[in-house]
Amino acid sequence: MLTVNHLAKSYDGEKKSLTDVSFSVRSGEVTVIIGPSGAGKTTILRSINQLIRDDEGEILFDQIDMRQLNRVQLRRARSHIGMIFQSYNLIEPLTAIENVLHGCLGTKSNFAGIFSIYNNREKEEALKLLQKVGLEEFAYQQCRNLSGGQKQRVGIARALMQHPKIILCDEPIASLDPKSTITVMDILRGLAVNDGISVLINLHQVDIAREYADHVIGINNGQVVFDDRTQALSDAAITGIYRKNANLEGSLVHES
Amino acid sequence: MNPNLQQVNHFFNKKRFRLSLILVILGLAYAGASLGLGFQTHSLLNIQDGIAWLIQNFIPNEASKGYWHEISQQLFRTFLVAVAATTCAAVGALFLAIIGAKTLTAAITVSWVIRGFSSLLRNIPIVAWAMILLFSFKQNDLTGFLALFFMTLGFLTRAFMETIEDFGTEKIQALQATGATYLQVIFQGLLPEIAVALMSWILYMIENNVRDATLVGLLTGTGIGFIFNLYFKSLRYGAAGLVVLSVILLVVTVELISNLIGRLLS
Amino acid sequence: MIKPENQISLPTQVPTGPRLTIPLRFRDRRRITIMLTLLVLAYITLITLPTMIPSHFKLGAALMSFTENIKIMFLQPHLTNTTFLTLLGALGQSILLAFLTTLLGSVLAFFFALASTRRLAPTPLVLGIQSLMAVIRAIPTVLWVLIYSVVFGLGADAAVVGITFHSVAYLTKVYADSMDELSPDSIETMQAMGLKKGTIIRQAVIPYLVSSYFSWTFIRFEINFADAIAVGAAAGAGGIGYQLFMSSSFYFNFHEVGVMVYMILAFALVLEIISYRLRSVTNQ
Numbered sequence: 147m148l149t150v151n152h153l154a155k156s157y158d159g160e161k162k163s164l165t166d167v168s169f170s171v172r173s174g175e176v177t178v179i180i181g182p183s184g185a186g187k188t189t190i191l192r193s194i195n196q197l198i199r200d201d202e203g204e205i206l207f208d209q210i211d212m213r214q215l216n217r218v219q220l221r222r223a224r225s226h227i228g229m230i231f232q233s234y235n236l237i238e239p240l241t242a243i244e245n246v247l248h249g250c251l252g253t254k255s256n257f258a259g260i261f262s263i264y265n266n267r268e269k270e271e272a273l274k275l276l277q278k279v280g281l282e283e284f285a286y287q288q289c290r291n292l293s294g295g296q297k298q299r300v301g302i303a304r305a306l307m308q309h310p311k312i313i314l315c316d317e318p319i320a321s322l323d324p325k326s327t328i329t330v331m332d333i334l335r336g337l338a339v340n341d342g343i344s345v346l347i348n349l350h351q352v353d354i355a356r357e358y359a360d361h362v363i364g365i366n367n368g369q370v371v372f373d374d375r376t377q378a379l380s381d382a383a384i385t386g387i388y389r390k391n392a393n394l395e396g397s398l399v400h401e402s
Numbered sequence: 403m404n405p406n407l408q409q410v411n412h413f414f415n416k417k418r419f420r421l422s423l424i425l426v427i428l429g430l431a432y433a434g435a436s437l438g439l440g441f442q443t444h445s446l447l448n449i450q451d452g453i454a455w456l457i458q459n460f461i462p463n464e465a466s467k468g469y470w471h472e473i474s475q476q477l478f479r480t481f482l483v484a485v486a487a488t489t490c491a492a493v494g495a496l497f498l499a500i501i502g503a504k505t506l507t508a509a510i511t512v513s514w515v516i517r518g519f520s521s522l523l524r525n526i527p528i529v530a531w532a533m534i535l536l537f538s539f540k541q542n543d544l545t546g547f548l549a550l551f552f553m554t555l556g557f558l559t560r561a562f563m564e565t566i567e568d569f570g571t572e573k574i575q576a577l578q579a580t581g582a583t584y585l586q587v588i589f590q591g592l593l594p595e596i597a598v599a600l601m602s603w604i605l606y607m608i609e610n611n612v613r614d615a616t617l618v619g620l621l622t623g624t625g626i627g628f629i630f631n632l633y634f635k636s637l638r639y640g641a642a643g644l645v646v647l648s649v650i651l652l653v654v655t656v657e658l659i660s661n662l663i664g665r666l667l668s
Numbered sequence: 669m670i671k672p673e674n675q676i677s678l679p680t681q682v683p684t685g686p687r688l689t690i691p692l693r694f695r696d697r698r699r700i701t702i703m704l705t706l707l708v709l710a711y712i713t714l715i716t717l718p719t720m721i722p723s724h725f726k727l728g729a730a731l732m733s734f735t736e737n738i739k740i741m742f743l744q745p746h747l748t749n750t751t752f753l754t755l756l757g758a759l760g761q762s763i764l765l766a767f768l769t770t771l772l773g774s775v776l777a778f779f780f781a782l783a784s785t786r787r788l789a790p791t792p793l794v795l796g797i798q799s800l801m802a803v804i805r806a807i808p809t810v811l812w813v814l815i816y817s818v819v820f821g822l823g824a825d826a827a828v829v830g831i832t833f834h835s836v837a838y839l840t841k842v843y844a845d846s847m848d849e850l851s852p853d854s855i856e857t858m859q860a861m862g863l864k865k866g867t868i869i870r871q872a873v874i875p876y877l878v879s880s881y882f883s884w885t886f887i888r889f890e891i892n893f894a895d896a897i898a899v900g901a902a903a904g905a906g907g908i909g910y911q912l913f914m915s916s917s918f919y920f921n922f923h924e925v926g927v928m929v930y931m932i933l934a935f936a937l938v939l940e941i942i943s944y945r946l947r948s949v950t951n952q
């Protein structure tokens with residue numbers, strides 16, 4: 147499904163944020179990336195859909211290297227990669243259903259995008275997805291009036307509207323209360339199990355990872371330090387993933 | 403058809419209808435206003451004629467070099483007048499704003515009187531100011547100075563008042579609770595906190611007044627506006643072009659300086 | 669309240685990664701800047717003020733005649749050379765001029781702003797448009813109108829084009845600044861979904877922009893109304909400004925000026941009420 151080979155990235159040309167990261171993600175599974183803050187989790191996720199360019203390595207998505215695509219090809223590829231953010235990133239002044247429908251605009255023309263033209267099938271699907279995440283009665287609410295958990299569920303519905311083969315989630319539950327956390331994680335797990343979508347989640351809560359992940363990748367200081375099934379995630383392994391960096395300068399940055 | 407789907411369609415149609423309605427109304431208003439003014443939209447396609455004319459005629463030529471001395475002198479004068487008017491107005495405005503701000507005022511009536519007064523000063527057109535002042539003070543810098551002063555006083559009083567009111571009552575009360583006197587509250591508590599905001603207003607007004615000084619000069623026959631008019635009416639376009647160039651230079655310089663100060667303050 | 673257009677553009681530098689230099693005594697830099705600026709302003713003012721009063725100038729007499737005229741204006745307004753209806757028509761002309769130029773300016777400026785915001789446009793284009801607009805803004809509106817009245821002939825065309833020039837330059841800057849203030853997240857999210865640029869502008873940028881777009885446009889309308897009057901007087905472009913100019917500098921009739929000033933103030937009051945309403949609506 148998705149294979150990342152020897153991915154490396156440096157923002158400033160000096161300090162390596164990622165050094166030689168390789169892993170793969172299978173369909174129908176929840177893969178969780180854990181690691182201390184500043185380890186490079188976000189950088190990995192954003193490299194996959196090339197929101198971050200100028201990296202090195204190979205990102206094979208359906209046997210196609212995302213890094214070799216031109217602008218148009220990249221846009222087409224991105225339209226089938228869902229993404230979910232810690233801060234939801236909805237268009238707050240618009241209603242929930244409009245935000246969900248944005249998910250299908252990637253495959254449509256600029257004309258349709260500018261005049262908000264959607265066909266009946268798409269509208270029906272958007273409604274169904276809102277129902278799926280339990281928000282059908284909020285369809286016409288402005289997103290700025292929704293709670294955090296509700297916003298994140300709209301975000302998931304929007305991602306599903308893209309018919310994604312993979313969903314990338316960057317700390318999807320970091321701003322949520324415990325109850326919403328469970329709702330959101332249950333939905334994400336359901337997508338993998340029932341719909342066969344690959345779900346790749348950045349987390350820093352180990353207990354959640356243990357509960358929901360099929361496969362865990364541990365990142366520390368830009369390197370993969372753990373890559374195994376969830377059952378293998380022992381306490382010792384966790385201590386290893388979260389150990390202080392040997393690199394003093396790096397660790398100072400991470401603590402701040 | 404699915405009632406839910408109908409609702410979605412209805413939602414989008416309503417949105418689209420509202421937008422179309424606004425566009426149609428604006429379009430009609432545009433057409434009506436053009437008709438009422440006798441403005442022909444296609445003249446917008448001829449703006450490049452103006453630019454071309456500007457470039458052809460306004461390129462300062464050999465002859466216009468002789469004007470440089472007079473122009474630079476008037477330009478400098480205009481700048482000084484604009485700065486002086488703004489500074490004097492700022493002092494007056496600060497005083498009025500402190501007396502009149504709702505959070506500091508002794509009586510709400512005072513606040514409303516000052517608000518009304520500043521609104522009056524601001525909204526009397528600068529043409530009227532210039533003309534009345536011209537009649538009494540005749541053709542000299544003082545006229546321009548006073549016209550700018552009154553406008554700016556009105557504008558800054560209002561701006562300062564709102565800045566002070568945005569500062570809030572709570573902080574002022576907190577200071578009063580420590581036993582500070584009225585003047586202590588203002589000089590130790592309020593002014594240091596809002597100084598940056600006031601400064602950016604003053605800089606903005608200086609920029610604006612340099613431009614308005616040209617207009618006032620044109621009306622009252624003083625400063626850079628006057629010599630522009632003189633050259634322009636006597637078809638000495640090269641010299642007039644030099645005036646325009648020098649005004650651009652001055653305004654852009656003032657803007658750059660005020661941006662620089664703004665950055666130092668941020 | 670009207671914000672200065674340059675206040676919101678103070679460039680905020682977002683430090684990325686670890687900072688090597690700590691801004692030492694940050695507040696001191698501010699205080700010194702303010703003190704120095706005030707000193708310079710005070711110095712300029714103090715040396716300028718005395719030189720402004722010409723020799724042999726009778727300040728007392730001038731002040732007397734000034735207060736006299738103000739009294740005539742505000743306490744004894746009445747018309748002799750024109751009719752109220754004529755003036756109402758002239759006021760209408762000025763309002764139409766302000767409306768038309770604001771509408772044109774806001775539409776044109778919207779596109780220029782899209783091309784000059786860092787969120788959407790490449791840096792060279794941004795810098796190019798911003799510099800061009802700074803130059804256009806630097807030329808006072810009256811000069812634009814005068815220049816165009818030579819090319820187009822004196823009349824509505826010159827007035828509209830001249831005022832529009834300045835409006836476009838002003839609005840481009842403030843719109844672009846509002847766009848720069850948008851969080852990059854929503855645009856980036858749309859890019860992550862593979863949306864095209866036009867779609868992103870319509871679906872992610874515009875919804876956030878609507879309210880600030882309206883308030884800036886309204887502010888510009890107020891400025892354009894003042895400009896329309898000024899241009900009418902200084903460039904003879906008609907409207908209430910022209911009438912004002914004629915009455916005061918041709919007939920020296922301050923009773924008439926009083927009537928016109930009252931009319932203009934009445935309209936300004938209407939605008940102020942509308943802006944108050946707008947603000948309370950958008951603040952909700």
Ligand SMILES: Nc1ncnc2c1ncn2[C@@H]1O[C@H](COP(=O)(O)OP(=O)(O)O)[C@@H](O)[C@H]1O
Pocket residue numbers: 157158163181182183184185186187188189190399684685
């Ligand atoms: N835009 C950026 N510019 C420069 N450095 C960055 C940027 N984003 C992240 N970094 C650096 O890259 C490293 C990894 O960051 P990130 O991927 O955000 O970690 P995580 O998501 O695991 O907390 C950190 O050291 C961080 O300082």
Ligand SMILES: [Mg+2]
Pocket residue numbers: 184187188317
């Ligand atoms: Mg992160």
